[in-house]
Structure formats: C-alpha cells, structure tokens
Amino acid sequence: MRTLIKNALKSETASDSLTIKGWVRTRRDSKAFSFLEINDGSCMANMQVVADAGIPGYDQVSQMTTGAAVGVTGQLIESPGKGQKWELHASSIQLIGEAPADFPLQKKGHSPEFLRSIAHLRPRTNLYGATFRMRSRLARAIHRFFDERDFTYVHTPIITASDCEGAGEMFRVTTLDPAKAEAQKFENDFFQKSSYLTVSGQLEGETFATALSNIYTFGPTFRAENSNTSRHAAEFWMVEPEIAFADLNDDMDLAEEFVQYLVKDALENNEGDLEIFAKFVDKGLIERLEFVANKPFVRCSYTEAVDILLASEEKFDYPVEWGVNLQSEHERYLTEVHFKSPVTVYNYPKDVKPFYMRLNDDGKTVTAMDLLVPGIGEIIGGAQREERYDQLLANMKAHDLNIDDYNWYLELRKYGSCPHAGFGLGFERMLMFITGMKNIRDVIPFARTPGNCEF
C-alpha cells in the first residue's frame, strides 16, 4: 500500500513500515549509503530517503537518476536534518522506470519558453507542480463557495449557434470536408447551420437562473482572437454565476465576497505551494493577496472614476474622457494609487457595453460593474441584466442583432420576468493573480494560442 508523500510528511507519529513511490529529484552517494530526494507531485516537499548500501534494490541505485521512477519502503523516522520533520530510512528500494541522461529536467533553471515546449513534462518541476495544484485548489474553492450558498451548477453548451457578446472572433465547428465545394453550404453541416465555440455561457445561464434562482457555470470558453500577448489564450475557463430576483447591488455584494473568499482560501489552504511564487516569481505576492483579502472594496461610479482620473496628475497612455472604456492603467491607478484598496466601478456608459445590460434611468449608463485589484486591474466584470422586454428588444435592435436568433432569450422577459444579475470571472486571470505567474500560457496545462495546438 502506497502512501502519498503529502500524507507521510503530515504523520503524527513515526512508522515502522511505509511505502512511497515517486520520482527522483536528486541523489547523493557516499560509500555507505545514498541520500535521495523523492517527489510524487502530491505536494511541493520531497521525502528525504536514506538508503544504506546493500539493502534490497540498492544494486540499481546508480540508475536512480533525476527523473527516474522509484519505490521505497522503510521506517519513517524523525529527521535529524533541518527543514523537514520526517525522513524515510529505507529497508528496500526499487527502480521502477529509468530516466536516461537526456531527461530534459536535470537540476537547473529552465526558461518558461523552453518549458512550454515540453508541457508534457513541466508539471514535474517545483514551480509548475505548484501552479497546477493551485489551479486545482482554486477550482475546488469556486465549487465550494457556490455550494455553501445553494447555487446549482449548470453546464451550458460549448457548441453554439449564438454569439453572446456580438463580438465575432469565434471558432467555427464543422464536419464538412473543406476540400469539397459543399463546405460552403451550412445546411449540409452536422448541425444544419453555422455553429461555433461559445464565448460565454451567460445567456443560457440566465434561462436556468430564471428557473432555479441561483446558478453558476464553470467551463471552457473560446476566443479566436489573433492576439499574441501574455494575457490572451484561445481556450480558457470562465466562472459565470447568475442570480434571480437580484439587482446590481446584490451582484456587487456577491462578486466582492467571491473574490475575497478565493484569495483568502489561497492564502490559508495552499500546503506550502504559495511560498515558491512569493520566492521566485513575485516578491510582493503575499502582500497583494492580503490587500485584496482584507480591505473592503470601495464602490465608485464610472462617472466618479473618470473625474478622479481627470483630476489626477498621472500621465496615461490612453487619454480619459467620459464615454471611453477604462484601460488597465486607469484601473490600476484607481485601486493602487487613489483608493489604495480593491475597487468596484459601476454604471458604465451604455455605448461601451453589450446589449443585455440594464439601462439606467439616466438613459446614458447601464448597470455594469467591474471589480479592480492591484497588479491586474479588472478581475471580474458583470451586470444587472435588462429584464424589460421592450427595452431589451430596443437594445438588440440598436446592436444590430438578428432577433430571430434570440427569441428564446427574449421570452425570459415575456414569461415571469424578474430582475437578475450575474458576472464573469476569468479563471486563469484569477489564477495568475493568486500565483503571480505572468503569462497565461504558464497556468494552463496545454495552452492554445495562435499557431499552438501541441499535445
């Protein structure tokens, strides 16, 4: 029976016989024994193994090089060395799988670019192991947050014929043979119409919120944007809650609580993984996380925000005036310099926002909101939705949408309509915030970007 190193290291008591299995990180030999550091990916820490010469399996110790898979059985005893509580005094040792000398992860630093080219091996490094364990924990925390609040998890469709944002930039999904002329006839395609990969599950999420009250989606979304930046990927995961009988204030309450919950969870339940980011990736990480976890969000209307930015002495690359979308530099000024706290900006000009947001009585702004955090700027965007049939129809016409495609969406406003609201959190953006990792390619197991679809 194998014990995960994570659990062995948490032992309360010594043990006479315990078996671990994992991969060799380092080995040092002396005449009488060898020291091995074994990692099994269950946690950052290695198990230190002392293997006396002559124990069963020791004859193969020279093949137990960095990267080799091994099994060790022995006594778990208190470690005389510093840094770890326990070590394993081997009674037998087994070579399971060798790692030849060309194993690319020998003990030395590697560039992120090189590691992306061996994305099938990089989770075996400390940094990427920690990244993907944090990714898993963040997903868990998201599900737990909504579970504790009676939300129903909904799987909205990935393949869709509608374009939530009306923004284009979608991947087409097809079974037609592109080499044949009939590729032009969508009625011959699998779904008998043009179909695409979804950019958001929000519209479908609304149908469930107006039936089950509180719902959320958590799944992959896609953008066929030809952007080669550190923040864009063609495939990424989104979290989109939607709450019925709720207005913009309820939405801001939920979003702020959500962000603080996730950040606190990362600070409290990371089993040592956060250290490596604070040490090697971003010295200011813990401070920034505590800033967001503990300071209340300041709420500020878009109009107030523009006034603050205009009154500031700051030189911005993008000029500010009422009616423009805020850029990351503006958002960071508000949270980092002006308010020195997380900020929620609400009531944006209608012309910079999508059709489904609720028009305010001023006729100029909509019930949009963005949550801003230091280092990143916007981390969540959301809105109260337009629940009035006539107004939504007018919005759709103003946005040149094909009404026939959205009859089902309009019907939510015809039958038992109610105020409702929701928001979207880019999962990778939150993970980058929590780990300090700078490139989205490094927090996705196998990232998809223009020209990259390997593995």
Place this chain on the structure above:
Amino acid sequence: MRTLIKNALKSETASDSLTIKGWVRTRRDSKAFSFLEINDGSCMANMQVVADAGIPGYDQVSQMTTGAAVGVTGQLIESPGKGQKWELHASSIQLIGEAPADFPLQKKGHSPEFLRSIAHLRPRTNLYGATFRMRSRLARAIHRFFDERDFTYVHTPIITASDCEGAGEMFRVTTLDPAKAEAQKFENDFFQKSSYLTVSGQLEGETFATALSNIYTFGPTFRAENSNTSRHAAEFWMVEPEIAFADLNDDMDLAEEFVQYLVKDALENNEGDLEIFAKFVDKGLIERLEFVANKPFVRCSYTEAVDILLASEEKFDYPVEWGVNLQSEHERYLTEVHFKSPVTVYNYPKDVKPFYMRLNDDGKTVTAMDLLVPGIGEIIGGAQREERYDQLLANMKAHDLNIDDYNWYLELRKYGSCPHAGFGLGFERMLMFITGMKNIRDVIPFARTPGNCEF
C-alpha cells in the same frame, strides 16, 4: 432579504417576517383570500402562500397566473394542511413579472419532445428542475470524491490536434472562411494545422498523473457521430481519473468505489428530488440504485464472461464468441440475470481495444475493464496503460498511428515511466442511471445532436 424556499421549508421555528420570491405554480381564489403555490427552483417543494384579500399588492392577484414572478412577505406558520410543515401567511404580495396566457407551461403534462423545443423554459417544470438539480449534485459528488482522496483536478485541452481513440468522428475547429479557396490550406488556419474538438482528455491526463500522481479531468468531450439515438449526444461531459503507480486491480478498486459512492450520495442527498423519478419515470429506480450501492461488484474476466454467455439459454441478437465486443444485451444478462450484482469484466481481447492499453502476458488480451450495472450495461470503461516504451510503440504501429504526433506521449514511457491506470465515466450516462431518464437529450441543459444546435 430574500429566503430561498428550500431553506424556509427547513426552518426549525416559525418566523414573523420572511420574504420569498419565485414563480407561481398554481393559484386558487376564494372570496376572502387566495392560495398560491410558489416555486423558486431551489427545491422541488412549493411554498404554500395564503394571501388575504385586501393586503398590499392583492389588487394585482388576478395577474399572478401560472408562471408569473412574484414576491411574498409574511409570517411563516405551521401549516394546518397535510404534506407540508410550513406555510406563508402573506402580509404583502408583489407582482414582479407577468406570464401571459400563452405561457407554454400551464399545469398539464407535456411530451419530452415538446419540452425539448422549449429547453429555455423546461427547467421551470418539476421534472426538469429535479433533473438539473440532480445533475449539479452529481457533479459536486464527483469533485468531493476525488478531493477526499487527494486527487488534483486537471483541465485538459478541448481543442486538440490529436485523436485519443484513433476513431475519427471528430469536429474540426477552424477560423478559415469556407467560401474561400484557402480553406483547404490548414497552414493558414488559426493553429496552423488541422485542429479538432477532443474526444477524451486521457492522454493529456496521463502526463499529469506521471507528475502529480493522482489526477482527474472533468470536462466536455465531443463526438461527431451521426447517431440519432437516445444515448448519443455530440457534446457530453466525461470524468477521467488517472492514477500513477497503479495497476488494473487498483483501477478496478477505484472505479467500483467511485460508482458506489455516487449512487449512495444520490440516494442520501437528493432533498426529495429522487421521488419524482421513482414516481413518474421509473418505478424500479430506487431498487436498482440500492442494488448497485450495496452489492459488491463481482469480477469476471472477459473469457469467463464469454463462457457464461455461451452456456446460457438466452437468445441474443448479437451472437457471442471469444473476440467480439460485448453488447449491451450481453452486459445486462451478466449483471441482471447471471450474477445478480454489479459486475466488472476485465482482460478484453486486444483487437477490440485502443492502442494505449497494456498487453497481458498471454499476448492476446489487454488490461481493459468495464463496469456493468443493471438497466444500462457498461457505465465505466478503463484500463491499465501500456507503460513499456517498446510495446507501446509496437501498439501504435499496429494501429497505424502517426508516431510523430505522439512523441510526447511516448516520452512519458522514456523518462521515469511507471505503471498507471485510469478510466472514463460518461457523466450523462451516470445521470441517466441515477434519474432513470431515458433520453440523453433530457439530462443536458441544451443538448447538441445532429441537426440540433438551438439556444
């Protein structure tokens, strides 16, 4: 402050003032008061509301027809009626959104086919509300199961250039304009090569298992199969755990424990939702669930299974002989008639299984396993993977795979290779088993099938 009906009905004590919001299911008027049944989707049960004539908002009571959105504030008092503990004696009542007379979900039975055509409204019915709450609970139970066992959740890519099963039938993903000639040149496409929607995250999952030890995926997968059956959808969710330093026995242990965990969880934590399936969908449901929850799985090799089937008196549509794949009728005979318990069949002929399964010493069978349950047949399929480099390479050649596309997969066998195993659970198939629902279209929020990509 709104209280969910689910929580109001669980109250320990009466309450002087409580507000619910939801949709009218039925209303009966008398001279002095009205009875309303309100549902908010948080649970199957309605809140019964007694609204005396003349309270604030009562003047609009005639518009509170089936489907209308309303809010009610009042006293939560013990109900004199049978069937519910609490009812709400309204002090005020509010019409939030009307439902005109053409609201399609008036109180009467509707065919599943009709309800699929209004998939944006069907979660407002008892049966579909229960189905999608069960779907959410099942997803939660899956995450909880793996969390309790120290598994890391991995998001494997949706867009891929490789074909895990080697089976074809994949959707192509493209940004090329099909009306232009360059659509034939994949090097001009977004990823500069042909790319597809994944049919399985297993191969990528293996890269993480051989780094982090125990992992699972849970995400959408796709088949472009032109099948119009009650069991096939083009888009469905799969759960795929992968465990390192594990063999076929470990795999069968995990899979059997997993199935029983999920079924027990559905029996114990369904908040009354299971009743509706047992009552209206499948009278034998609870019995079948308890059968699987409580009876140990019998393990039986494929060869033994074929002998049993050959020795039986049963007339099968598909003849049995050693070397054929088992059909649903065979699987159901084994579990329902012969063993009268859940069954795990293992060691299948290599020719009916994919390239990645481990060849047994007999040279004829591979370490595949299928879990069989009554009513459905196979619910899980899995295998110990081929961890030997040379053997895997030989398998790939025998299956005519393009080796260059799988170099990364082969490298897992070159560097620190170890025995490992995993399985796949079709999420919707499990949900159909748990609810008794007969058509996969009725357990997916917005199902995608040939010719159907609505909403």
